[in-house]
Amino acid sequence: MTTRGRPTLEAVARRAGVSRATVSRVVNGSTTVAASIRDVVNQAVEELGYVPNQAARSLVTRQTDSIALILPETANRVFSDDLFFPAIIRGVGAELEAADKQLVLMMTGSPAGHHRVERYAVAGHVDGVMFASIHGADPLPAALARKGIPVVCSGRPMHEDPPVPYVDVDHAGGVAAAVRHLVAGGRRRIATIAGPQDMVAGIERLIGYRQTLRAAGLPELVAAGDFTRESGVAAMRDLLDRDPELDAVFAASDLMAHGALQTLRAAGRQVPGDVAIIGFDDFEISRYTDPQLTTVRQPIGEAGRTMARQMLRLIAEDPDVPPSIVLPTELIIRASA
Amino acid sequence: MTTRGRPTLEAVARRAGVSRATVSRVVNGSTTVAASIRDVVNQAVEELGYVPNQAARSLVTRQTDSIALILPETANRVFSDDLFFPAIIRGVGAELEAADKQLVLMMTGSPAGHHRVERYAVAGHVDGVMFASIHGADPLPAALARKGIPVVCSGRPMHEDPPVPYVDVDHAGGVAAAVRHLVAGGRRRIATIAGPQDMVAGIERLIGYRQTLRAAGLPELVAAGDFTRESGVAAMRDLLDRDPELDAVFAASDLMAHGALQTLRAAGRQVPGDVAIIGFDDFEISRYTDPQLTTVRQPIGEAGRTMARQMLRLIAEDPDVPPSIVLPTELIIRASA
């Protein structure tokens, strides 16, 4: 009920002594309006405090100027202590704001979440849908794309019935740089704490570890994690059990690296003296651990911005939107390795 | 252009052999429809994959079923490493999702941000506006309320021309518990690192510190911070300069406490041996500092949920929505004090 007694186009037209059509053209900045009339209309708009009704406008233009961002929210992990989603939101938000589009946030935690998102998009509530970090082979992006709705994913989608444009970072390259740094530092028993294997980020970082280690002719040692600090703690304990002599760990997230760090300290290991450790993300926390964490920086905010830009081009029906964009990662060397 | 060739009410009506109005009533679950017709219509809906057009619907109902959440985003601090906003978003999101409303996120970083938000709301794009953490005497909430738009704030607004409903936490009570805990532990030179004094949260936590200390007959020692880790580091250095003999610090945020902890360690102080320290927030990080941080827990997610519930009641035109709700805080005792 927010549009109660608000002035309509009709009211402005009456006051300015012109037709509805003319007011509409003035409001939308059409060039074929005489300057004198334009001024009269603008004054009437000013005086009445006229603001166009969005629903009426969308009804005919078929555009809402708002775009959805879908967060998986699996197991409430989304915002627990994970700075990935906030960073994505910030990047996306900044870019959309510059383009004067609105960001609609949706979380698909509930079982019926997928259906809700689909309905929402099909109902024309938004002009496009962006996905932040897909879990597993989620069929939703492809399903929406099939319905003609512009879709962009952050992180390469595993399921691509119709291929969906995506933005990702160079996981493998970053991991390779990290592992090579450990090797160059003389480490020979390099373990990894892997991310969840139902997410491309988790999978690719593990692959990167394996390939680089194999190339160096060194043995693998893998423990499973899920990007959280808790899982880092548990995985590190597991690794120490399995190989007390290990001299380096690559953790697939900063949070897991932080957890591992605590476990190593509790186990009496010096970092980086006895065991070197490298994380992935470059969250702010990595500058405040003791020792400060060497890590692979991924440009999350930039990924968000890029995703938003792709979406805007898709909506503008730009014929040659790149099907994928991979952003570079960078090894940030601090004290832990 | 997401609603291209999609079936309309009209199409469903033709297929089912009834009028548009009847289909509308079936879709909206009216009771005055014969079961036989209802089934026929539902089948037609199913077969055509009909989804009501949101714009057309809002145009007449004057409802959008989406609600805005405004984030101030001052100085990019919003999502840097601060888990306050993510927690609010999660709480609000969960509650709105349960009510089948959509969350529209807006950041008012740009100078024209305020005007954009106002226009957006007045245009009827959302049914109500929630503010997460007001800075200073922001006139926007009151301005919107004056226009008849439902508004709820998280954190008591300083400016209340027409008073706006709000949800806040018991800052003073939490701080009092913290400071009393320090006093009870025998601390006598208790400093504080205050939050920004243009936010109610910063102001009230400082007042709480002052009052409790005065009641205990102890001297005050205040350093300025802005809730960030960096400011905690700087403020702690400042405090050590001014009183090298201090034996306790209450930091108005966990992040500042964390920064202070690092500085104390660098200065050779034992925590809690030489100096006790208590934070405020109970972010996850406080369980991973060394030593683990004693802190005041504030139910941020719950505040978000509560704010959303108030908004829903406001929209439903519930006559007796409480003008304010203050949630309790709780001292969580760990190792640092």
Next chain:
DNA sequence: CCCTTAAGATGAACCGGTTAAGTTATCGGG
């Protein structure tokens, strides 16, 4: 001075729903 042309404004037909008022069929009571 008349005709063509173009600029600029208007009238009216949508867009796709909701809902008040009107119509038709059904049924019980007198």
Next chain:
DNA sequence: CCCGATAACTTAACCGGTTCATCTTAAGGG
């Protein structure tokens, strides 16, 4: 058997914009 009440559906009038075809008017050319 007729009448009014009731149930269930249809008709049509909105909601508030956009836009295209049409009309008006003034300027320019021969």
